[in-house]
Amino acid sequence: MTTVHEKTPHRLRRGIVIAAGSTVGVGAALLVVVLAAGGLFARADYLDPWEQSYADTFEDPRMQLVAQAVLAPSSHNEQPWKIELDGSGANAFSLFADSSRLTPEVDPLARQTMISQGTFLEYLRVAGAAAGYEVGIEMFPGGDYDEAALSSSMDERPVARVTLRVDSPAPSSDHAALFLSDTNRSPYSPTAVTSAQTDELESLVAAGGASLTVFRDDEDVSVIRAATVRGSVIEAGNAAVAAESAAVFRSNEYVKNEYRSGFAVEGQGTSGVAKYLLQGIATLLPGSNGSDAAATRDIALATDGAASTSAYAIVTTAENTRADQVEAGMLYASFALRARALGLVTQPVSQILEEHPAMELERASIHDAYAPEGATIQMLARLGTATVDYPPTMRRDANDLLGAE
Template sequence: MSKKKGKKTMTIIISSIGLLLIIAVASLFIISGVFRSPKYLEPWETTYSQKFEDPRIRLIAHGLLAANGHNMQPWKIRLDRDNPLAFYLYADSDRLTNEVDPFARQMMVTQGTFLEYVKIAGDELGYKSTVELFPQGDYDEQQLLESMNTTPVAKITLTKDNPLSSPLYDPIFLPDTNRVAYQSTKLTSEQIDQLINLTTDMNMAIKIFQDKENVDKLGSYAMNAATIEAGVTRVMKESEIIFRANEYQKNKFRYGFSFEGQGTSGLMRHLMQGLVTLFPSMNSGQAAADMFIKSAQTSVDNTPAYAMIITKDNSRSSQIQSGMLYSKLTLTAHRLGFVVQPLSQALEEYPEMKEPYNSIHLDYASDGGTIQVLVRLGKPTKEVPQSMRRDVMDLIECDPITIDIMGE
């Protein structure tokens, strides 16, 4: 073969390989659903709530954006049939994550995050929100699931008022969790004071830790708990089941986990979605466990500070109130240029997590209190995309009486 023919043959081979690569990448993008409209992001639009005439629905649409465990969005709403400015919040028992949250403590914290977003949005839109916890009595803990279905967590009553601009309103539309590496920047004493003074409730406290000893200790707790969790098959399976691998699944379910939650965006997100759709084993079993531990290690290695919310007791009301405080903490952190990521594993109460749970409480809540929330806190190295949210009307339980909610 002549040298000229050899070069021509090589050029053809390289061109063929390049064409195959282009076809392969294009196929992954199509499988990912790159051309699908992300309806699961519509609730994040600042104008989303405005299409509803009912002020209750407008505020509920804001509450929908609150931080929540496993992104399950476990909220049900019943509109008061007699008072057009009142509604009831119920915990959605169908959205429990029983493996990691067997006593529904995180579920109750999540009810609180929703309520605080509603209150902040109400001030901004000109409606004072009065929140009454457990207006029909406490849960029957022996019949917890039934109680969740029949007993409201809260009654919210609105009163028309003058709009009151809140510095925490705009951050509502920012992602509540950022899992990427954080800068080494620490909080100033003034910033720490702003955060710990978010509550004046003597039964609840925010604690900030950014000294090396506590940062190292809490990082160790986080890694130990992540390693334990990665080794518990039923817990990892619970997360795997609610992972949405592509745009089709995200538009269909609109809750659970996705690559956005891991900070993956842009073209890389679609490449990963296409690959995991084709090869589900990439995100299951040992591969998922290894990825989980690696992500936790990256987080811990790039964390300048931690924050805790501790309550004196562990009542259902305290759990909810800690969630309300957590929303204020998250939104205030955003306003100060910081972001957060919950590190909930060491606070979970399934049997395999008993040792780290008891140990972290002995170190940081030795007076008998309960650590309701543990988060890493810092300035982000990059912004992350917003996560899936359901349509607000999916939260509203149908009433026999037709209500012209959208004013149409």
């Protein structure tokens, strides 16, 4: 005979099992909701350009090269490029800076935007050489910008006229590096950049006289390391700059496919299921990626990155014309590609070069130390060996760069 007292523990255990099962079920359902909100089941169209076969989907050789040049690094990953194909029958096109993609808070003089034109042109040149084209580049064929009406001038006057001439194909390790993620923000390994690697990187030259120097000695590294962290702290504390960055943060796969430019969680090195989880949280709880959280994260990334960095590269120009800025971008892109070919990775840490008022003292200080005789530091980057492979970031469809033909 079973007593009431004997039935009660059995019922209690069964109730606990049912409750636990329900909790697990609810938890699993919530996890699926979060992952789905992050875009787990969406196709990442924005990664198509990273496939080497992507360029082959275009018949026009100009667009085949443009399809590879879109992989170039750019300020805020805004990819501020417009293309106008020459309709005269010449194998040529014009490159314009896209004034709708300016970031005036962080880049009030549009210097970074012009450097981004240079990175595009260098990627184009490398892609052309591999495909069997000599890429001729004529800078500012329509004349210099009207700085008093910069945005409209950008729309009217091309940065460059590009002409393709048939040549012998010359595949290179630099071309292979085009298809590798261009920026790595992780802490770098203790493996030192070698003298041979330094010599090869410093041997890269730009047609207009931009120069690149790699700093590896302890004193210089210590000075630059501290300066880059201060720059990150200042930028993170600038509300206008933070708002501008937040405006181009893409919180999930659906938004990334819509815009295909700007920032995303990949910039923190996040990949796999963790990416969709973070994106889902950011989508369902937008406050989780608010300005305070972003500032704390950015400062931590900068501090950890600087602490592990034993080499920095600086790109300088004697003057600071628009052509100088473009040529500095070409040299930086050449440096970044060659670094990848040598087994190294890079990350721009150029916050202290920004021209907004909050950065004025830091900008002056780094120039006093590393830009003698009035030169301009155009780019500053970490250099080292990766501890983590960073995933590729969003890229626009090459067709979206087309303007009038």
